[in-house]
Amino acid sequence: MPAVVVVGAQWGDEGKGKATDQLGAQVDYVVKFNGGNNAGHTVVIDGEKYALHLLPSGILSPGVTPVIGNGVVIDLEVLFQEIDALVTRGVDVSRLLVSSAAHVIAPYNRTIDKVTERFLGKRKIGTTGRGIGPTYADKINRVGIRVQDLFDENILRQKVEGALDQKNHLLVKVYNRRAITVEETVEDLLRYAERLRPMVADTPLILNRALDAGKIVLFEGGQATMLDVDHGTYPFVTSSNATAGGVCTGSGVGPTRIDRVIGVVKAYATRVGEGPFPTELLDEMGEFLRATGGEFGVTTGRPRRCGWYDAVVARYSSRINGLTDFVLTKLDVLTGLEKIPVCVAYDVDGVRYDEMPADQSNFHHAKPVLVEYDGWTEDITQARTFEDLPVNAQRYVLALEELSGTRISAIGVGPGRDATILRHDLIG
Numbered sequence: 001m002p003a004v005v006v007v008g009a010q011w012g013d014e015g016k017g018k019a020t021d022q023l024g025a026q027v028d029y030v031v032k033f034n035g036g037n038n039a040g041h042t043v044v045i046d047g048e049k050y051a052l053h054l055l056p057s058g059i060l061s062p063g064v065t066p067v068i069g070n071g072v073v074i075d076l077e078v079l080f081q082e083i084d085a086l087v088t089r090g091v092d093v094s095r096l097l098v099s100s101a102a103h104v105i106a107p108y109n110r111t112i113d114k115v116t117e118r119f120l121g122k123r124k125i126g127t128t129g130r131g132i133g134p135t136y137a138d139k140i141n142r143v144g145i146r147v148q149d150l151f152d153e154n155i156l157r158q159k160v161e162g163a164l165d166q167k168n169h170l171l172v173k174v175y176n177r178r179a180i181t182v183e184e185t186v187e188d189l190l191r192y193a194e195r196l197r198p199m200v201a202d203t204p205l206i207l208n209r210a211l212d213a214g215k216i217v218l219f220e221g222g223q224a225t226m227l228d229v230d231h232g233t234y235p236f237v238t239s240s241n242a243t244a245g246g247v248c249t250g251s252g253v254g255p256t257r258i259d260r261v262i263g264v265v266k267a268y269a270t271r272v273g274e275g276p277f278p279t280e281l282l283d284e285m286g287e288f289l290r291a292t293g294g295e296f297g298v299t300t301g302r303p304r305r306c307g308w309y310d311a312v313v314a315r316y317s318s319r320i321n322g323l324t325d326f327v328l329t330k331l332d333v334l335t336g337l338e339k340i341p342v343c344v345a346y347d348v349d350g351v352r353y354d355e356m357p358a359d360q361s362n363f364h365h366a367k368p369v370l371v372e373y374d375g376w377t378e379d380i381t382q383a384r385t386f387e388d389l390p391v392n393a394q395r396y397v398l399a400l401e402e403l404s405g406t407r408i409s410a411i412g413v414g415p416g417r418d419a420t421i422l423r424h425d426l427i428g
């Protein structure tokens with residue numbers, strides 16, 4: 001079972017970092033294939049907390065080669081800040097590989113991300129402001145800057161000129177900002193070029209050869225299914241393919257090589273930023289989930305919006321990603337609730353939808369059809385087998401499994417590496 005994918009099945013922050021880290025001892029490569037430092041993964045090892053943004057979570061496992069694939073957008077300053085911070089804590093980052101075809105977040109793209117959001121006003125997306133959308137837009141517009149461009153100053157200058165030409169018109173005439181010069185941009189981008197050079201590699205070749213040799217490659221998604229630019233709640237999405245389909249384009253590994261796709265799903269739901277969220281709780285129950293689950297963004301510190309588990313979203317994720325397994329996280333956060341409602345379908349102006357409405361306006365108007373399950377009060381953080389869980393917690397998990405379209409192979413009962421119940425092996 002050589003190629004395994006881990007993706008978010010909701011709106012992000014499901015615990016993909018922990019799930020990836022946990023598999024670290026069993027895998028040879030961990031590849032980030034989409035997104036950039038909009039992601040924030042918290043991994044807890046022996047009580048020590050690590051917050052990762054751009055580096056694959058596999059960086060924390062000694063035997064793993066971490067890879068930043070071609071589908072990622074890289075903020076070089078953030079990359080080296082993150083590397084330096086890990087080195088200070090004794091983590092070996094020397095095996096890191098970076099695709100020569102990955103795009104670089106130029107400083108003007110951060111500026112444009114922020115001014116565009118301000119300009120949108122009420123219609124804003126609530127982006128992380130890291131320049132992700134404008135950098136992917138440049139890629140699709142064919143005016144992006146790639147890692148390989150950093151090693152030829154003439155080419156870099158020409159590309160920056162090409163990219164800035166239009167942008168300065170926009171910045172000055174529409175957004176009333178100062179023009180950005182080619183020189184300042186080139187200087188900024190070249191600052192890290194020499195440090196980056198030894199990490200740059202033909203990552204599709206390396207990954208395909210690794211698979212040929214029987215190595216185990218894990219692909220770690222950033223963001224999640226409902227934030228995917230094609231399959232999420234457009235336009236309230238990120239600008240990359242965060243679903244399993246993004247693995248192939250974002251890494252150069254073909255679909256026939258992938259045999260396991262793991263969706264990470266929280267025992268309730270959260271969302272950061274704007275956009276529809278049918279099971280959102282705006283009352284004290286939402287507050288309870290936020291406080292108990294520590295639901296504050298790792299990247300921007302924003303409070304996450306919280307709501308009940310949405311089985312329609314879970315079934316949609318099962319389908320869109322071709323999931324083979326779910327990892328259910330944060331079951332422990334629900335301890336103490338008398339009743340736990342789960343959304344099993346939507347009511348849209350009196351019409352029942354058992355599956356995700358294909359029309360976005362219907363999703364915006366969707367009211368959850370809730371079914372209540374009995375809660376439990378026992379502490380479950382020490383449970384390590386399914387049978388260790390109180391009967392009502394077991395029933396809740398089995399109900400979610402039945403409703404969500406894919407078996408639940410692991411259950412998270414705490415943030416630590418070992419706080420997991422494994423029901424089926426995830427690799428092998």
Ligand code: GDP
Nearest residue numbers: 013014015016017040041042330412413414415
């Ligand atoms: P990611 O972006 O999908 O990697 O998720 P985040 O790291 O942004 O958010 C998940 C948070 O939940 C992190 O703080 C994790 O340490 C924590 N976490 C992961 N799994 C569990 C779990 O099973 N129980 C609890 N209580 N916390 C968890």
Ligand code: IMO
Nearest residue numbers: 012013038039040126127128222223238272273
């Ligand atoms: P991880 O990998 C949760 C959200 C932003 C915003 C939208 C677009 O930690 O799960 P962007 O800056 O990407 O253009 O913002 O996507 N968003 C995330 N929400 N978890 C993330 O990553 C996210 N990355 C982006 O809040 O609504």
Ligand code: MG
Nearest residue numbers: 013039040041
């Ligand atoms: Mg996160």
